[in-house]
Amino acid sequence: MCPIWPGHPLQVHWGFKDPSAAEGDKIAKRKAFDELINNLKPKIEKLIRLPVATMDTINLKFKLREIYNNDK
Numbered sequence: 449m450c451p452i453w454p455g456h457p458l459q460v461h462w463g464f465k466d467p468s469a470a471e472g473d474k475i476a477k478r479k480a481f482d483e484l485i486n487n488l489k490p491k492i493e494k495l496i497r498l499p500v501a502t503m504d505t506i507n508l509k510f511k512l513r514e515i516y517n518n519d520k
């Protein structure tokens with residue numbers, strides 16, 4: 449579930465499986481968390497390199513979707 453933000457912030461949904469819902473033994477559950485980390489890390493690295501202060505909302509939203517879709 450996505451959080452509710454006051455005002456009108458830019459929102460883009462990056463959907464991932466909830467690793468806490470993984471079934472199996474400790475190793476299987478740890479693997480689910482590791483997979484999430486491995487999926488998120490390159491996206492976050494690209495996100496923090498974006499020049500958000502100089503981007504308009506439309507281009508920023510496009511780039512955020514592009515980051516999500518290109519690294520699946």
